[in-house]
Every structure is written in C-alpha cells, then in structure tokens.
Amino acid sequence: MSRGGVFCVEGQWHRNLDEEGSVLPTLELLERLRRIRYIHKDVATADELRYFLGRWALRQYADYHVGFFAMHGEPGRLWLTDQHSVDLMDLAAPLAGRCDGRRLYFASCSVMRFSDAELQDFLRTTGAAMVCGYTRNVDWVESAAFETVLLDVMVNSSRHDGAEQRLGSTRWAALAASLGFRVMYLNGKTWRPRLPVSAHTGS
Incomplete structure (x- = not known):
C-alpha cells in the first residue's frame, strides 16, 4: 500500500437529493489498486469546509499530503452547493x-483561470508546494479518467513536479491540454501541457 494519501472534500454536485454523482469511485479504485489511501468528507457550507480543513492540517494527517477539492467552480471560486461558495483566499x-x-x-x-499573482498569494499564505486544476469547463468522464492518473502521481511521486513530468508525456498531454490543466508552484513557476505536434497538424 502507498504510504501517502489523499484528503478529499467534496461539495454537493446536484440540487435534487435523488441524483447521484461523486468522486468516491475514483478514490476507491485507486485504493483497491493499492496506489493510495484516502479520507473523504462531504461539505455543504463554508463552516463545514473550514472545520475539515483545520482537522486535515493537524500533524497526525501529514501523510495525507494531497488535498483534493471536488466541487463546482468558476475562476478563483469553489461552489459547495448551488447557494454556498468560497473564494480561494477564504479557503x-x-x-x-x-x-x-x-x-x-x-x-x-x-x-485555475485566475491570475498568477493571486495564485501565488494563495500558495504563500498556505505554504503549499503546488496547486493544480482546470482553466476550462470539463467533462465529468474525461476529467475522472484524467484525475485517476493525476492523483496516483501526486501521491506517489517524490517530486512536486511529478504531475508535470507524467502528464506532459505524449500519452497524456493532449487530454491535459483539452481540459485546460494548469499547475502553479510555490516558487512562482507555472506549467501548462503542450499539445503534441501531431495534434497541431491534424496528422
């Protein structure tokens, strides 16, 4: 079993109580493959989110070094429900x-369609090594396939830029680019995948 882990806070995706949709199957798959361990918490209000983040920051959860925020979004803002949201600095x-x-x-x-300066402010405030996500609206199935690989490498790579190395490869770069995937590091570096030459030429 991987020594590292994922701490996931998931918002409420749907207005109707009988609708289902969750990132849990992705986490369960990776756990069954012995790639990660995880903690998953549902959140619907800013107070719930702050409570669980405060708990996650305790030293006893240091091995859960990947924070996974699964919820609707817009530039610089996360939507916990259709009525409750937080901006990145609130987070x-x-x-x-x-x-x-x-x-x-x-x-x-x-x-992640947010200015470099504001993302850097977020990273300096929290001390996180990196933050990553999407600059576009993404399809659920495509993003689920993508984040299966992303979470694996974020947990198991010894390098903070492990996601960049893996997802910039020929196999994954086209999907990463189509999702508008972006990484920002604490040192100020930012990275976006480049489309393979064949994708530009249509060959």
Whole structure:
C-alpha cells in the first residue's frame, strides 16, 4: 500500500437529493489498486469546509499530503452547493502556514483561470508546494479518467513536479491540454501541457 494519501472534500454536485454523482469511485479504485489511501468528507457550507480543513492540517494527517477539492467552480471560486461558495483566499485562511509540502488539486471547472499573482498569494499564505486544476469547463468522464492518473502521481511521486513530468508525456498531454490543466508552484513557476505536434497538424 502507498504510504501517502489523499484528503478529499467534496461539495454537493446536484440540487435534487435523488441524483447521484461523486468522486468516491475514483478514490476507491485507486485504493483497491493499492496506489493510495484516502479520507473523504462531504461539505455543504463554508463552516463545514473550514472545520475539515483545520482537522486535515493537524500533524497526525501529514501523510495525507494531497488535498483534493471536488466541487463546482468558476475562476478563483469553489461552489459547495448551488447557494454556498468560497473564494480561494477564504479557503487559504484555515490553512495559513499549515500546508508545508502539501499538494493541492482543484477538481473544479475554471478555478485555475485566475491570475498568477493571486495564485501565488494563495500558495504563500498556505505554504503549499503546488496547486493544480482546470482553466476550462470539463467533462465529468474525461476529467475522472484524467484525475485517476493525476492523483496516483501526486501521491506517489517524490517530486512536486511529478504531475508535470507524467502528464506532459505524449500519452497524456493532449487530454491535459483539452481540459485546460494548469499547475502553479510555490516558487512562482507555472506549467501548462503542450499539445503534441501531431495534434497541431491534424496528422
């Protein structure tokens, strides 16, 4: 079993109580493959989100070094429900100075379509090593396939830029680029995948 783990907070995707949709199957698959361990919590309000983030930041959960935020989004903002949202700096407050070396993934449409300066402010406040996510609206199935690989490498790579190395490869770059995937590092570097030459030429 992998020594590392994922801490996931998931918003409420649907207005109707009888609708189903969750990232749990992805987490369960990776756990069954012995690639990760995980903790999963549902959140519907900003207070719930702050509570669970505060708990995650405790030293006893240091091995769960990947934070996975699964919820609707827009540039710089996460939607917990159709009525409750938080912006990234609201999210940074309960994590201020408590995310040293942690890696954060926003599985939310368009959240990373945000200025470099504001993302750097978020990273400096939290101390996280990196943050990644999407600059576009994404398809559920495509993003689920993508994040299966992304979470594996974020948990198991010894390098903070492990996702960049894996997802910039010929096999994954086209999908990563089509999703508008973006990474920002604490040192100020930003990365986006480049489409393979064949994708540009149509060959």
